[in-house]
Amino acid sequence: MGQRLAEDDPSSRIDRFNRHGLVMAIWAPAVFVAVVLFHAGYVHTTNWWFVAAFGSLITAFCAHIIVNVVLKTGFTTRETALGSTILVVLTLGYLITILTAPDMLVDRLMMPIGIGLGMLVVVVVVSMLISFGPRRAFEKFDVVRDNNLRAASRLPHRGGRR
């Protein structure tokens, strides 16, 4: 009920929209710059361009965290879902490319992009560890416990910590 009221409140809606605008204003230029740098890396066969491209994405991620801290918010469900989906799609695309692309292309792209994707995951994990601590960071992925919808599961002696 309380959540519904917050959603109906125009000032709260405007605040959420303002935050969304700021997050998009950070990510949109960063993604554009990353695309240009990926393009440069692909055309120019220099790994430093890939490093810079992933650096641009990581910078945007850090800026997003700063926004969360300043505005006292966290990643929204939609942001988490979108980010996870994009990361999974990129990883799948990367794996498919390695399996199907010509050897020359694989030789050029495997190392820099693989390390870059790995770095993105590491950055996300490190940020979670810093923000939530090891236990709460792990609990974010503890789907089995969170799936137990019985009210009794919330009781401390039943192990509920939700």
Added chain:
Amino acid sequence: MTFLLLITLGLLFVYALYFAAQTARIGSNPRDFLDGAMMLPSWSVMFILPAIGVTALGIERHLLLVSYYGLQASHIAVGMITLAVAAVMFWNRLWVATRLAGLHTPGEAIGRYYDSIALRVIMMGMCVLFALPYSANLLSQAALLLQQATNGTISREMAVWVFALSMAVPAIIGGWRAVVMVLAMEALLMAILIPGIMLFGEIVLSGDIFPNRPMPVDEGIFWDRIPGVLQGYAGVGKNVPTGGIFTAVAISSTAISLAGIVLSPATLYLGQTARNGPAFGISAVWLTGGLAAGILLLVVPVLAARMPAGLVTYAEALAAIVPLAGVSVILLGVMGAIFAISFFVTGGTLLVFRELVHTYLFPNLTERGQRLGARISLGFGFFLLGLMAAFMPFVSAVFASVALPLALQLLPAMVGFAFMRWISRGAVLAGIALGSLLVVFTEPLGLIIFEGLFIDLPWGRWPLTIHSAGWGLAINLLIVFLSSVAKLSGPEMYQRSRFHRAMKVHPPATTARSGLLWGLAILWGFLAYGPGAILGNFFFSDPIFTDLKSIIGVPSLWVWQMLFWLFGVVLVWWLSYSVGYGHTHEVNGKPIRLGMPHATRSPDWISSGLRRIVNRSGDASPDNPDRVSERLLLPDLEVKQPAVKPKLGRTRHS
């Protein structure tokens, strides 16, 4: 490159459309369409101010000037500090005044403070000047750039209409808030693109980096120094100045003219509609004085040294290596223009709607009616913009040249409004009239008309290498200060004193601190871009205190610019944080009543004219025509409503 460029521009349009639709879906009060509920997010204002400063210079124009004149042209960028100072002070005062006296637009603020309809009309004229010829000139240039970049695949006229439409649709759907949020993203993208393109170019292109590679200027132009304090020069079109046009006085007058962009109605409106908080300080100190001025002083000369033939040639050189990099260069040029166009046309049109259409033509519009009216006005505004840019590029360019210097003529009016209560209405109006006359006659507008109709004038554009804004402001200030002395009493003065006392509480500044601050500011101005800047020509390469030569590897003037840029940041920091102009707080307390009659209504001739054309039911009742067409300009709080107790029939004033 053409295909990639079009896709990128298309994505920019989709982004704007997305935010416009999201804004429309929030479902806030329809009247918020016009002013974002006076609660624009702080971050958007923070990002937009430096970009407004950069577009006041004009990205493509500034790059060309620097590649043509070298560091003397680049020196103008020190003026970003002046712009930051003007912005933080006037935005703060206007923001406080808006909340204190229930003001809605800059025109209303100035008009009510001086009790002058003429000043409101002048403000509206400024809105039109920035929204039409100024923006049309930028649009025409952006369209020309696109035509060149696509090798004529997209003609200039077609590009004009596509750009106009792509800016109009988001503005019509989302209003002021949506436009501001999109512009904030574009500002951030520009801040990344300028140094990004420079770095990329230096890495992939062959040849030395500036200053190892000297600026490719024409013979006789001093690219690494300022050509004197002042030159006996008749003006552009009459003769050629020695060593370049940017003398110390030219630099200072041009740098001061940049403050004109802060005094443009749309920019004042942006500050007025911002949310309270530390946005003004962060924007002025770190993003405008720090980042934007730094990029212009450090990055632009390096970039300009690579592009003597303009943006398109440079973009083609980069596109040959990485096509998307070439696209980024064109995107930078185009975005610099459409940023300013979107801002000034949307802001200007909304202000004209509020000031003219809603106040005098249709005073009884409901909130939904206001939104509809604003949407129609925006459509009309962008259509006129396209018309001017497509079919009148020359006229637009001529009128655009006077926009900034004319806006600067509002400086005494704003200073009076914000700080000096003894500046009178008559003085302000006389100053604006004569200052504007001088501006017009030292720019192509007046020169072309006068020389076409009568005889050749002995001077051209910017005589004695003084910018038209400098000529106009000098005579303007002289008149204002001389004539204000004569009129210092009366009921007006009492009201103003009350208003200024109430404003003084936000922020609490001490006189001692202010005196020291202004003393240092004048000293800084003298050395940074005043006559003292000439010392920078050789100060670090041939020190005056020794016979030895110093080998620093970069031009002495460049080091001087960097040094005074850093001092300038400290100055803005002091003003914003130590004095306190950089932070706005919630304004509480009794509202102030400012000038003007309690209510105004449509002038009779407008009312009767409209009644002849439109049969507006409910707008005017035949028994009492004045009653319904009356619109209260003062905030509701000021109007004392009689509290009537039911059935007793007694009236008590609360």
